[in-house]
Amino acid sequence: MASIVADGLTIEFPLYHVAARSLKKRLLAKAALRVRTDESNRVVVAALRDLNFTIGRGERVALVGSNGAGKTTLLRTLAGIYEPVGGELTVKGEIGSLIDPGAGMDPDSTGRENIRLRGLYRGMDDAGIAALEADAATFSGLGEFLDVPTRGYSAGMSIRLAFAMATAMSPQILLMDEWFMAGDADFMGKAEERLASLVKGADIMVIATHDFGIVRRWCTRAIRLNAGRIVADGPVEEVLGAMEAGTPLPAPEPAKAEG
């Protein structure tokens, strides 16, 4: 059964290119809570601090919190991009991530070439790539533009292509950032339908978002992050209710953090 278990999960970003002492001092003075120097005298930002949670099959989890709370970092860690500096993480199940739709796109290649490239990025065989191509071509509705280099696409067209490629999968664990809310109105109807089926097909979904509407509609559980820590974890209404009521946070806002 698909599951995600984090035990004391910690991620720290070293700020290597903060060489100037004065800048270092200023950073440290401003945000002593989150930016610190570690044992080898590097400046590090604690992006995620000692997270403990278990996500089981069927759960739809929303990561909520202000900018820089660590939502995207947590998504990337779950996707296996950042390896934990402390603690333990076990993710069971095939992961599909919708974190950055444009990653790995080549602007000089045509839409069709980009779709094939995406198939290779995912490690697909020829049959898989052909299926992906057919699927993404139909869904994006780009028609003849599929054979035009993506450099010449409008922003909306790029998003349609990126969305079509990214969502042509059926993972057990779906990791999603909130980028997918862009796009023209005509496309959004189609997009939502497709996302809904993707979400339905996944055993677990984790989504980072600011939009409480999305959280209420799609999620069963919310984890609220602040300054890299979990400050609330529970049913959606409980967590969002507390956020809307403006319950004071235990920790002050961070001064500098990765999104």
Add this chain to the structure above:
Amino acid sequence: MQTLALPTYHADASNPRRAARAMADLAAGLSSWRLAWALARLDLRNRYRGSVIGPFWVTLSTAIMVVGLGLLYSTLLKQDLTVFLPHLAVSLIVWNTIANLVPEATNCLVSAEGVIRQLPLPLTTHALRCVFRNIFSAAHNLPLIVVVFLTIGRVPGVEGFLAIPGLLLLGLNAFAACIFLGMICARFRDIGQIVTNIMQLAFFMTPVIWRVELLGENAWRLYFNPFYPLLETIRGPLVDGGVSVGVWIAALGYSALLCGVAAAFFIRFRSRVAFWV
């Protein structure tokens, strides 16, 4: 039953199993060589986008170099042109391959930053992409070697095939250099500049233009230059009818050293690269 088949990602900071993960990265990178291959081809295509003769600029510029330097240095160094030109053509092509690869190797992870921070891909894929790109680029010079050999009328015999192990060794070293330089330059951005300077110096210190015999009894000192044995394992069979065992021992020794350092570095710091780029 399904539980057994589930792909599992497990990371434990107190027990990082670095060697096993590095091996897994290498295996995944090599098995998805088609991705690196496709990306390398794209790189080359995009580099010469809109250019009429495209990557054959590589061939043309090497041809001009070979003819120009050949005429000048055969006179300066008092060499017979029919002996000197094949030597120069092979040397320059191999050297240009090395000299193009090294700066790209220093950049191979930093330039893939967008992908490294968004997609969980094996790092070896980016190194492999750099190696493939340089192989494709260098392959455009092959016709030039054929032309030179045919014009001069000094076609190497069967011993010319002995250059193949040398080429393979060069490829292996290129891969190790991409891993090592790519990682170290992602962390320390000054290294790239240092490497560029070293390569400029190395061009003059390595018998690319000049021939080893000119050093006379000091030729043994060349063994301290790691580029010399690497170059000689390819050039020797093609131009001089073979290479000495000493050259091969030195080439293998330096390669083992580079691969060892690259492997150690890769095992220790692989998981940190996402934070460095």
